[in-house]
Amino acid sequence: MLDPRESCTVCRGAPIDCAVCRVKELAICAVLSDEARRELAAIGASSRLETGETLFYEGDSATEVFTLTSGVLKLYKLLQDGRRQITGFLLPGDFLGLAFADRYICTAEAVTVATVCRFRRPAFLRLVHSHPRLEHDLLSRATSELAAAQEQMLLLGRKTAAERVASFLLKLETRLGGADGGRLDLPMTRTDMADFLGLTIETVSRTLSQFRRRGLIALSGKSTIFICDRERLAACAGG
Template structure:
């Protein structure tokens, strides 16, 4: 994800009868912290705020974003259950993080987090590994933004969202974010995103009967599009099925 988003393995250690929770992994630090709920659209923290806490995402999806001087918004990543946010070498948050859906988080004071990591070598190794994975993800986004066409960008985005699902055995890809969120993440306009989704749907590559999910119908074709295949084998049919019209909404 972005510089402040660290994916964690979901290996939780239970606390029994009030005993101290063993610090076996990063997630165990958050296990006994209370759940906090955030409504869609609410900011968890703002870019430039003092980085006083680290958060674990328990449920829901969030977006990490930056605002440019001219008011434009750039989304740098999406956060899901099992991610950490607020981890930084800086004293202030680098991004604004907002809830997309109803979100549940656990909060841990940053200073205590740093002390615990410093005391346990296994946590240091885990944190380093997550930061390394995060940098790789940031590089992947840079490659995604460099793609030539809207079709390449969107096909890669759908495949990326599918890879982050709990299981890849289903062809349904959940998209809790809005079309504008997708556009701001991919460096496109919302009109181009909607038009490209409709193009995929009318060609039979995907079905998009709902606003917050798609169903991949032709996985190999989607992968070919992600790789920049410009062949005409997926050209949309003349008559678009009515149920696909929602894709352009």
């Protein structure tokens, strides 16, 4: 089931702590008793995903929910002719399963090598029902996701290409923990960025080049970006 020594992104401590830690990834550490944490850890199974591997498909019967413990995932929906909209990128600690009724409403695919902790839905739901604080935590997660979704609707419905790309870079930097001096390692391809922002790959590329020429960012390789002038970039992002 759980191998506590493998790719735990939060604690790097003793095995038992680490098993608990997978639960911690749900951010319910503070609200659950030790016993409840162990219950949760006991029904979870760790599983590794290669880049590009699909965790589940839109329309499949939703038999499992997951927490992402390492790597990056993308969620997307497709139109019949192949047009794609990525509805979100998931980072370690994120939960997959809030928006599922009996079927998955989107496809989940690994953007990088990733590790998830799998829970069978019936067992997970039983646990949720018997631990109101867990349900409370899930509700507060759903609330944040709704807020993010509304922000994204504003971006997709009303922002220009430059505003979309600037907003994306700044938000991603924040989510990734705004490391050293504005350095930002993009885990996803231009195609993924385009499908998230409702643009084409060419427009994303041109917009990044334009930001580079204007001195707002610097590019190094294909996936490293330095935010040189956060203030002007934020101005580009619109309000």
